[in-house]
Amino acid sequence: MKRVFAFFIFLVSMVSLVLPPLNAYSEEKTDSTAAPAESRLAMAYLCSSDSVILTATLSIKKGESTLALENASIEFTVSTGADSKFLGKAMTNQEGIAVCSFPYTGLPAGTDGMISYTARFTGSDKYPGAESSFHAKPAKIRLSFSIEDSLRILKVTATQKNEKGEEVAIPGETVLIYVPRLFSLLKIGEIALDAKGSGTLEFPKAIVGDTLGNLVVMAKIEEHDKFGFVLGKNTINWGVHKQYYKAEVPSRELWTPIAPLWMIITLLIMLAGVWAHYMYAVYELVMIKRLSKKDKPLF
Amino acid sequence: MEEELNKNQKNSRRQFIKKGLIAGAGVAVGSGLIAAYVDSTAAETGEKVKVLTTGGEIMEVDRGLLKLPRVSREESHKGIPGRKFVMVIDLGKCKNARKCVQACQKGHHLPKSQEFMKVYLLQDSEKTAPYWFPKPCFHCDNPLCVSVCPVGATFKRSDGIVLIDNERCIGCKFCMTGCPYSTRVFAWKHYPEFDVDKEPYSPEASSPGKEGTVSKCDFCPDLIRVGKIPYCASACPMGVIYFGDVDEDTVTNGTETFQFSQLIHDRAGYRYLETLGTRPCVYYLPPVDRQFEVDRGFGDLDENIKERYKDTPYSKKNKP
Amino acid sequence: MELQQKNPLKEFAPQLERTSIQGYAWILFLLMVIGVGVYAFLQQVIHGHEVTGMRDNVVWGVYIVNFIFFMGVSYAGALISGTLHLFKTAWRKPIIRMAEFITIIALLIGPCFILLCIGRLDKLHYLVIFGRIQSPITWDVIAISTDIFGCFIFLYLSLLRDLATLRDYELLQLPNWRKKIYKALALGYTGTPEQQERLNRATDIMAAMVIAIAIIVYSVLAWIFSVTLQPGWHSTIFGPYFVIAAVYSGSAVLILCMWVFRKVYHLEEYITKKHFVSVGVIMLVLAAFFGYFTFSDYLTKWYGSEKNDELLIQLLFKKFYWPFIISNYVGVLLPLLVVGIAKFRTITNITLTSIVVVIALWLNRYIIVVPTLESPYLPIQDSRPEWLNYSATWVEWSLTATGVAVFCLLFTLASKFINIVPVTGLQKEEKKEDILV
Incomplete structure (x- = not known):
């Protein structure tokens, strides 16, 4: 079940990519209400090893702009000549895509083996219905x-x-x-x-x-x-074994987070050398201060 | 009537076949990291997607920011495991259509003054032929910009991508002088585009860098994570830009797919300014067998873009 | 013992005790310049770095030039005072404190300029928290802070005797709080033989340290440029070249300071022509070295004619013609002529030469930083003029002026706090002729 779901998700996202360009929709209400809406349904078909996958994409064209229609119910049917079988309903997602998949074995056989698939949007009070069909032999x-x-x-x-x-x-x-x-x-x-x-x-x-x-x-x-x-x-297993890029291996390069060892050592030597002398100078100052205290009774 | 129907059927079939092809690719690849295949129209749809609800309301959805997964800052420092990305740019096909620049700017919410992808008009010497030269970040394997960064705000990941963490960047601009390819851009002021992104920050997200920090081409790791090639590669109408995993030895521009090693071998691919020793991850195919005259690149450019090339030796020579 | 001999402080006391009207006017003027600078800085904070002339190609401009310049002046002070101290040069006494003040004041101003260049001042602490050892900027942070420490210790050591003198000089008409400061800072130094011995030992060590650190720090500054691949910067000679240029500019600034204080505090008795000529000779030698390094650097680039080096040299001789000529010809030859020829060797001439040298050296840094950034490997193709060519805006100039003003102000205040000429062990200049004078 999980697999089927994952498959569904991925298929949806896949097909979403082949949507026609969505142009900026006019914000003005007058524009969008004036032009009559036209529903468009496109269907994709795929016959993979043991199943058939149908993907329907619903879009609404108003004037110059085209938008995906969300949350619309799409009905899928399969038919061979006179026989018609209702496969199910699917809701479109944000990108107007609905997917239906069913096993290869469950397909009816047509007279010449041809099967026709139909996706249908029955329409709502705002948008007219649309239909798209496709014929193929499994x-x-x-x-x-x-x-x-x-x-x-x-x-x-x-x-x-x-x-x-x-x-x-x-x-x-x-x-x-x-x-x-x-x-x-x-x-x-x-x-x-x-x-x-x-x-x-x-x-x-x-x-x-x-x-x-x-x-x-x-x-x-x-x-x-x-x-x-x-x-x-x-x-x-006829492929060349993939060699992973060695970027993870070098750990002490100029560009890695950790510096090369000798760079750190050099820096430490220099700093230690300088600061040791500073310490010495400060120590001498402290001693001068101490001496004054010792000397004070003399004055 | 029947003829009409047939024609329609044929058309819809053609369409379905194209889609099926793509879907098929997805079926096979669709495990683990990769979920989808990219079509060149995807980039053009841009970042703002308006959706009609069945109630007739228009909802504006920001596709780029909403749909792409966003990994944590920590995760984005690591890179996509087992991958090493490479880009191949075919100079023979480029006609300065600038779709790569536009798609990139749109995808990354960049202000007009910032370009991650730049197109140069180059001419190596007086008698050699001029050519258009799209230039992203080269994501070098020996990245000087990373070496000189004092705070580790720019870093090289295991998948080869050199990324910038804008929350870390202090804006010293040392990386900009370190990069010999003028790849990096600085946010000289606050741009309104910077406010687009309301999500928690991630260096991988295609959101613009903040004021006072450096940003650059990032090979679109957020797109890669969902199995798409970068905006520039998918937007190019000529298919100039190929992208892929070099360890997998494959690059694609969205319509054609080649074995990387074969392509580089057959077309004498090279890296720009190899002598500098930066070891770029972007390869160029020399500008041979041109599909377009160089002049086509001046076609329908904006005046201010055209202006850019007026001081090039080529433009100067051709002045009446 | 040494304090009881005589008290030359009497002569310097007035400059510590009183400030003339001109003095106040001068300070007010400086504060006004600084005020404009603060306004300019606020503009930059509010509107972003767009108010500067810097853009994506020329990302470092006048700020970095000033940074290098002030750091250079600073290191020069350290090198000159350190060297003069170590070699026990007899004539150093009246001018050594100026050199030390130059060091510390310029060292405090220099880094402020790099801060102006940083986009996110709110994240400055990341330099410490997330510091990467491979970055020359990290070296710079470490080196400059080490240098500031060292220079403060060195300055303090050399001030100690005078602080004790000031503490013990009862006639000094100063508010009590200042006397208390002198007392606290004098550390109870009374000049016992052991105290003297310890003080001398510490001063000697710090003098040596200050020289070493100055060389390292200025080289680090040069390496910020030369570790990149940019044409014109990527040069092995840059470390020593920068050190020499720094000391050179510092010697000129020292001469200027000598002239100013000689005039303002009437120190003609202490700072004589001999001092001007001596520092002038140091400047002459450094000018020769500076010319030599400049020549070697450009000569190899010129003959090598690597494409981008060639473009850079073309740019230097065309667009940057005058800055190039002033910094690398006038700035080198003028001291050689003025100090080298006995006839020209006057206090006024040497001082005027120093002014030219200071300007030349500032321009030298400018033509190191800007032309390289204007001629990158990939030609700049842009339709925006400010993207093509760098020119500093009023904000940058104003903040530059502020830097100079702060330098002058701090120097003025320092000379009000402690006598600018050390009094301890000072003898009046004997009228003994030198070969050079």
């Missing part, structure tokens, strides 16, 4: 690794669900191979699938993994008329 990509003749081989296999709900090969498509990085995906190759829906790639050598050399490898079909966006991933 698909899957699997990755496997092997070593042949001391070469590292990555193999991908792509399947789709046919009308009967069976998984059959996707032939002839192009699969892009990525390694996820801190900020983005690093592309490491492309595989053209054969008739059996699979293909191979010699895995490049100099890819940095984690400290143990572990790498997440992702295979994706992108921008496909039938399958939309499909993602598969797997982990392998």
